[in-house]
Amino acid sequence: MENVIKGGKLEIKLNRHITCDSCKGYGSLEVNEKCDTCNGNGHLASLNGNVYFSMSCDHCGGTGKKTNKCKDCHGSGHTILPEKVIVSVPPGVNALKLSGKGNTVYINDRKVTGDAYLYIDYPHTDRGVTLSDGDIYMSIRVPFDTIINNKEIKVDVLGCKEIMFRVDTEKQSGHQYVIERQGVTDKNNAYIKVFIEFPSNKLSDDKISKLISVMEEVYGSPTLQFNPENTFDNS
Numbered sequence: 584m585e586n587v588i589k590g591g592k593l594e595i596k597l598n599r600h601i602t603c604d605s606c607k608g609y610g611s612l613e614v615n616e617k618c619d620t621c622n623g624n625g626h627l628a629s630l631n632g633n634v635y636f637s638m639s640c641d642h643c644g645g646t647g648k649k650t651n652k653c654k655d656c657h658g659s660g661h662t663i664l665p666e667k668v669i670v671s672v673p674p675g676v677n678a679l680k681l682s683g684k685g686n687t688v689y690i691n692d693r694k695v696t697g698d699a700y701l702y703i704d705y706p707h708t709d710r711g712v713t714l715s716d717g718d719i720y721m722s723i724r725v726p727f728d729t730i731i732n733n734k735e736i737k738v739d740v741l742g743c744k745e746i747m748f749r750v751d752t753e754k755q756s757g758h759q760y761v762i763e764r765q766g767v768t769d770k771n772n773a774y775i776k777v778f779i780e781f782p783s784n785k786l787s788d789d790k791i792s793k794l795i796s797v798m799e800e801v802y803g804s805p806t807l808q809f810n811p812e813n814t815f816d817n818s
Contacts, residue, residue, distance in 0.1 A: 587767060595667070624647055626640055760777060
């Protein structure tokens with residue numbers, strides 16, 4: 584996933600099929616002698632009652648001449664060329680065209696080399712980060728004091744990318760922020776859910792009392808008191 588987000592270099596191994604120059608892919612070479620099977624006609628004929636059948640000779644391939652197995656390719660018509668290629672992958676790209684790195688064939692006695700296409704398979708979700716068509720989706724927890732102080736947040740995306748944005752004090756915990764042009768490329772967006780995280784360490788009674796006092800000033804006195812005995816029975 585890192586290579587998709589920030590780009591990078593990949594080393595890939597190709598096994599290219601290179602058509603034999605000697606036999607041009609046929610795997611055999613003609614000999615200037617008549618085929619013994621079809622007597623140089625290139626086809627075989629037979630008569631079944633009143634029906635006449637004609638078919639191409641299997642031994643000479645319809646040429647009417649003898650053939651010998653090509654010594655250069657041992658009759659396969661091609662050779663395998665292993666090749667290592669270093670590919671630069673731009674951010675957000677998961678498919679590349681490698682010009683001139685495909686197989687080589689003969690078309691009408693003309694040697695033609697094709698292209699290779701590289702498709703990068705990567706996990707779409709990794710360590711809480713999801714990629715979808717170049718957009719980034721993730722969730723973060725933000726301390727309560729950062730929210731109320733309206734501080735700017737810096738989000739590290741798998742060590743590949745940093746996203747800066749400011750939270751809105753009027754948004755509830757779990758709100759999804761849309762940060763435009765901050766996806767894998769500047770044509771994509773980042774979607775970040777922000778959950779408010781309250782202090783995990785145990786507060787003293789004095790600090791709890793002060794915190795309650797401040798919250799009551801902000802929200803007003805609570806109108807509902809929780810009683811453990813007043814629970815719902817869903818059975």
